[in-house]
Each structure stands twice: as structure tokens, then as C-alpha cells.
Amino acid sequence: MSGDFRQEVRAWLAEHLTGRFAPLVGSGGPGREHEHLRLRAEWERELGAGGWIGLGWPEPYGRGASIAEQVVFFEEYARAGGPGRLSHIGEYLLAPTLIAHGTEEQRARFLPPIARAEELWCQGYSEPGAGSDLAGVQTRAELAGGRWRITGQKVWTSLAHIADWCFVLARTGAQTRKNGLSYLLVPMRQPGVDVRPIVQLTGTSEFNEVFFDGAEADAGLVVGEPGDGWRVATSTLAFERGVATLGQQLGFARELESIMDRARSTGTVEDPIIADRIASAWAGLQGLRHHALRTLSATEPDPTAASVAKLLWANWHRDLGELALAVEGAAATVARAAPYELTDAQRLFLFTRADTIYGGSNEIQRNIIADRLLGRVPRA
Secondary structure: OOHHHHHHHHHHHHHHOOHHHHHHOOOOOOOOOOOOHHHHHHHHHHHHHOOOOOOOOOOOOOOOOOHHHHHHHHHHHHHOOOOOOOOHHHHHHHHHHHHHHOOHHHHHHHHHHHHOOOOOEEEEOOEOOEOOOHHHOOOEEEEEOOEEEEEEEEOOOOOOOOOOEEEEEEEEEEEEOOEEEEEEEEEOOOOOEEEEEOOOOOOOOOOEEEEEEEEEEEOOOEEOOOOEHHHHHHHHHHHHOOOHHHHHHHHHHHHHHHHHHHHHHHOHHHOHHHHHHHHHHHHHHHHHHHHHHHHHHOOOOOOOHHHHHHHHHHHHHHHHHHHHHHHHHHHHHOOEEOOEEOOHHHHHHHHHHHOOOOOOOHHHHHHHHHHHHHOOOOOO
8 A cells, every 4th residue: 555545634634624623623532422513423424525434345335445544544533633433333333234234225225324424323232131241132123014113222322312323133033132133223313212311420421321112113124134133233243343443542542642741741750650551551552553453454253353352442441541540640539510520531531431341341251252262151
């Protein structure tokens, strides 16, 4: 790959991430998804118009960019301070799932509006009684009169309050855990869908509860065969931890750089313990990057790679939040109560407490690794 692609990306971002989009630089990171929502939605459409959404989708659905080119895009996007993405669930989770498992009609209906950022998506997996235990889903869908009727509850649903659609894992057959589940595409803006924001420790509400009370989806909006939802859903999880993790890691790099700058300005970098923790964080981030690149370039699938990656970055990011407070010192324990305002370090610390829980807890990831690699855990 020549430097021409890097120059193309860099030049486009320099030209477009300015003017009315200038306030977006560095916004919308973890725990800050509430920032500039309307303007970030416009930015997504700007990216779509420039052909930067669906960059890695195979032709004819996208540009068919190589892994190396996708890495370059993430690097330049992070370097330019590109804001947190609102369309990432549709682009990096649903779209690859449709390309792998959907019908041609489903691809034709949903991929173009995702690529233009005209429709935003959320993920309907976790439930109050089925978080990391995804096979314990209780939300049900019944097929009647050519339409699915969905009843149940999802929780921790990121960006459900602005999403147009949700891919929902629902039980459509007998209660046999992994069997009898279906992967449904459900419109959010209809009667029978109630979205209730969850106020987090940070005081913001990126996550939501979603209640389905007779919400409907067309019969043709099941991905794969009815009852085959477990296979489809687990493939989505693999995509979730694919190339998009490189963009996540570049966001981590910005956070670490900010902490290092703060350590220099406060003088805490002179503390050998703080200096050692900063060096360890930097080394750990390089490990995350090389694990991701190794996984993406592998010629044979590694059944444990996604779980290993989740364990690595969740623990690393949680520790980074603790480092951010250590750099601030005693001042980090003080926050404004009215209005409730947090510093970047406080927000990072509080938000990263969830990293080892959501997306499959550390304990579940270790079980998966044991099951797939060591064969020591009985299969459900």
C-alpha cells in the first residue's frame, strides 16, 4: 500500500473536520457519547457522502479496502481528533452480519442507508437476566399474520434513544438455550417500543432499557433462518471485536497521551511509581495493537482471539482510569455537586469501571477460552 491512501484520508479530514464541525474534534469518547449528538449525526452523513462508511465492506457493498488501508483510516481519524462514531453499530456489527448471513434483499434494503448514515442502529442482546449469559435470553417473538410480534426487555442498549433500528435476539422456539433463538431486525420508532435512559455514574445516559410490548417486524426481517439466531448473534460478536477495535485503541492512545500531558503539567511524572505506571500503560497499549493486527492478518481463525482481546483491553482501560486519578492526586476526589460536573480524569475512571462487565464479563471470557481452547467447560 502506498502513502497515497494515507494522504487522501488526511487531506479529506483536514478539509472537512473544520468550520461548523470544528467543535467535534476530540468529542464523544467513552462516557461522553452525549456530546454534540445532532452535530455528530451530521458528521456521520458527511463521512457517508465522502465514502468513508463501509470502507472495509467487500465490493459491491463497500470500497473493499484492505486491512492495512482500514488501519490507516483509523490512525488518521484518531490523529485528526475525529469524534466518537454514532454509526459504528450499524457499520461494524450489523453490516458485516448481513453480508455474511443476510439475504440479498436485506443487504439492498439496509446497507445503503447505513453507508449514507441515514439510519442508526442499536444492539438488542443483553437482558436483566441474560447479560453475559446471552443464551439465557427471554424476550420472545411470535410469528402471526406475516409479522413478528416481540415482547420482552433489553438493557444496557447503547444509543437506543437515537437509533432507528435494533437487531434483536429473541426466543422464537422452545426454551432450549442456544436453540430456538432468532435474529430480528426491528424498527425502533413504532408503538410497542419504550426506551428509558439509564443514568450512569458519570451523570450521563449512553445506555438504555428498551421494553418491547407487541412491537412488530416484517416476517422477512429475520437474519438467517428462524431458530438460527445463536450462530448469527455470535458472529456479530466476532465482528464487534474485529477491525473496529483498532479505532477503539487509537481512542485509548489519545486518552493516554492526555494523561501523560497532565502528569507533566502537574509534576507527578517525577514520581517513579507514576512514571512506571505510565510506561506500563504505554507498553500494554502496544500489546493490544499487535494482538489486533496479528488476529486480523491470521490465515486461520483463532476461536479464542476475540475473548483474549476483550480481556486485554478491558483490564488495560480500567487500569488507565485508575492511573488518570493517580496523576491528579487528591484533587481527583472532589467534584461539583450542583451542577454535577466531572473532569476528564474522573469521567474516565468512573466509566471504565464497566469495561470488565459489558460486552461479556471477564469471567465469561475466561470460560469461553477454557471451553474453546482447553475443553474443560461443558457446553450448554
